[in-house]
Amino acid sequence: xxxxxxxxxxxxxxxxxxxxxxxxxxxxxxxxxxxxxxxxxxxxxxxxxxxxxxxxxxxxxxxxxxxxxxxxxxxxxxxxxxxxxxxxxxxxxxxxxxxxxxxxxxxxxxxxxxxxxxxxxxxxxxxxxxxxxxxxxxxxxxxxxxxxxxxxxxxxxxxxxxxxxxxxxxxxxxxxxxxxxxxxxxxxxxxxxxxxxxxxxxxxxxxxxxxxxxxxx
Numbered sequence: 001x002x003x004x005x006x007x008x009x010x011x012x013x014x015x016x017x018x019x020x021x022x023x024x025x026x027x028x029x030x031x032x033x034x035x036x037x038x039x040x041x042x043x044x045x046x047x048x049x050x051x052x053x054x055x056x057x058x059x060x061x062x063x064x065x066x067x068x069x070x071x072x073x074x075x076x077x078x079x080x081x082x083x084x085x086x087x088x089x090x091x092x093x094x095x096x097x098x099x100x101x102x103x104x105x106x107x108x109x110x111x112x113x114x115x116x117x118x119x120x121x122x123x124x125x126x127x128x129x130x131x132x133x134x135x136x137x138x139x140x141x142x143x144x145x146x147x148x149x150x151x152x153x154x155x156x157x158x159x160x161x162x163x164x165x166x167x168x169x170x171x172x173x174x175x176x177x178x179x180x181x182x183x184x185x186x187x188x189x190x191x192x193x194x195x196x197x198x199x200x201x202x203x204x205x206x207x208x209x210x211x212x213x214x215x216x217x
Contacts, residue, residue, distance in 0.1 A: 012037045012127055013053050017044050017073065018061035034120055037127065044069060047076065054082040057126050063090035063112060063160045078104040085126050089119065092163040112163075112181075156198045164191045165211045168204055 014031065018024050020043050028039040042048070044065060058081070060073065077084050084105045090112045100106060107126055110119050157165065160181075167177045174192075178185045192204075201207045 014039045014057045014059060014123065015052060016041050016059045016061070018042075018059075019044060019064050024061075031120070031123075035124060035127070044073070048080055052081050052084075056081065056084055057123060058084055058086045059123075060086060060088050061090050062088050063092060063163075064158055066156065066158045074103055087119075087122060087126070090159075092159055157195060161191055161195050161198075162215060164188065165195055165207060166215065168208050169211050169215075 014035075014037055016024065016028050016031075016039060018041065020041055024041050028041050031037070032039040044061065058077065062070070065073070077086060086103060086106050088103070088106065088109045091109050092112045100109070108122055110122065163181065164177055167180060172180065174185050174188045177183075177188045181188075192207075195207060196202065199207060199210050201210060
């Protein structure tokens with residue numbers, strides 16, 4: 001996934017690809033202060049409007065992405081950014097190895113429950129020019145050994161929605177889900193509304209039935 005023979009000039013610029021929000025802007029400011037770097041928030045639903053510096057570090061918030069957006073951004077990163085350095089953040093699911101290799105210039109994956117110091121350490125290592133697999137912090141539990149695609153590639157849900165659906169499979173209430181994911185109950189209800197709409201189901205039982213049939217993890 002990483003060509004370590006290609007030395008990249010050190011660039012102290014980070015692009016956070018996510019949904020613009022007060023929370024995202026606050027995190028970007030905090031990250032900038034902690035690492036003394038320039039951090040730009042970019043709307044995940046909009047294309048790039050300007051050329052980025054060579055070797056820019058990209059933080060891709062996969063929790064609010066989906067299969068279609070993943071595909072779009074893989075192509076953008078591959079074709080429109082010179083020598084990018086990619087970190088996937090806020091991951092909640094396991095991935096097959098073939099899924100990981102689809103991402104260009106992928107240096108690592110951070111879980112949604114990783115300590116922020118772990119993320120900062122990984123970004124700092126990349127900014128300092130380290131390009132070894134050790135900084136990619138890929139947890140062994142985060143990916144499987146398979147190398148084949150399956151029907152789940154067409155799942156229409158975002159990763160956060162899949163995560164909430166998985167909580168439903170374990171009998172969690174809205175309050176349980178809110179506490180587990182550190183979000184409000186209103187946010188949980190909004191996600192569930194979107195899940196029911198996308199799956200064309202009418203209740204939690206039908207949603208769980210769909211999940212048991214279609215979700216691998």
